[in-house]
Amino acid sequence: MFAQSTEGNPEEQKAAAETVGATEVVFKDLAHTRQIDSLWLATLYDTSRYNEAQQAVQSPWDSIALHDSLWSTALFKERLAALDARTPFHVEYNVSLEQIVRGYLKKRRTSMQRLIGLSHYYFPMFEAILAQYGLPLEMKYLAIVESALAPTATSPAGARGLWQFMFQTGKSFGLEVNSYVDDRCDPLQSTIAAAKYLNKLHNSLDDWDLALAAYNSGPGNVSKAIRRSGGRTNYWNIRSFLPRETAGYVPAFLATMYLFEYAQEYGLEGGRPKHPFITTDTVRVKKMISLEQVARVSQANLAEIEFLNPSYTLGLIPAVKDHPYYLRLPRDIMGSFVTHEDSIYALAQQEFNQREQPLPELMNQNNRIRYRVRSGDYLGKIAEQFGVTVQKIKQWNSLKNNQISIGQRLTIIPRRIPVDQKPTEQKISTNNASGVYIVRPGDSLWSIAQKFPQISIDDLKKWNGISGNKITPGMSLRVQKES
Structure with a gap:
């Protein structure tokens, strides 16, 4: 201490x-x-930046219905027009947007205040990077829609981080993923990657609303929606031709931006x-x-x-x-x-x-293993076997709870291989005379190196002329240096 x-x-x-x-x-x-x-x-x-005045008294929206006496559509339209004038987004009134904003105030008031509190941590950094890459500063609100400002948020599809990058997309923008590090969860690195990606989308579509839609569904879906609408390029005119999720994506962004920009007027306040x-x-x-x-x-x-x-x-x-x-x-x-x-x-x-098991070598994410759940297994037991945490297993496999079933396949990035998982000398398919190992299904360079304590992954690559990490069952690998 x-x-x-x-x-x-x-x-x-x-x-x-x-x-x-x-x-x-x-x-x-x-x-x-x-x-x-x-x-x-x-x-x-x-x-x-850190001392914006906030009203202490909060309106009791949670306890009463949103009657017309508590909500002014005319005032809402007036504020939207002001937002439209000072941002590059097409902020126009429509009934759907009004319903989303009123729904947020009614049902998500507590979570919105929590997000406002978190924004004091992230937004200064977001704004600096967005300004550096020439993006609208209001693009910072996209991270709220994407991840609710949770840096380790993981979608069922495998997207991760504040800006929800898929593995390959993140990799193409310089985000590293290996057994120790996932740059998609790094606030600074992922924000830089998001700024580059959004700039690329805007350069292709020449419209920030469409860039937002493309960020969610991919530029291909936006291009198809433009064609199906007869060549229209206003988001609201092509919205019905977009995937259902994307159709609600831009309105959610606009509603979030509106409530953050007018948080004080609605009594929304988050702690610093x-x-x-x-x-x-x-x-x-x-x-x-x-x-x-x-x-x-x-x-x-x-x-x-x-x-x-x-x-x-x-x-x-x-x-x-x-x-x-x-x-x-x-x-x-x-x-x-x-x-x-x-x-x-x-x-x-x-x-x-002093630890009993050695720490793993830094290895590429591709060296993960697939574990088949057996009778008597539970997440805590499996986590202990491989030297990882239950939370990590749930993250790697997008599990919403701790329930698993016999025969289920789990992706694991092990810190150690359990004793009962290590093959004996008799089980290793090796020709002792020639020092050759025959690759079996499920093998990786890392798991093979674990079977031969005196060699490393780099040794296997060097002795076998392998540049990447890909190996296939049946392949013959030299597991000792040529004399």
């Missing part, structure tokens, strides 16, 4: 660990550097986050460390550290040569971490060395 001192002469304070043990690290921070951070934080909290994005900072990780270790040594809440670092799917930050990975922390913690990082890494390594 940190025992931080800000008293005394800064020159006399030493940036050194007082104790380094298996369970405790006590530090004294540099007082003058903490003073600099403190002044910087005071400046950040003083900006108008403890650490807005701009009051956090990143440091490049030099050695592998877990988020749990970071939280423990900094006396921070683990949930908070995980919230700031949602892209590390296993709760571990790898250290890979020539490939930087970063840890995001509140600035009031960052100073102590940087000052004492060598001691922290030493403690982390000491704990890793």
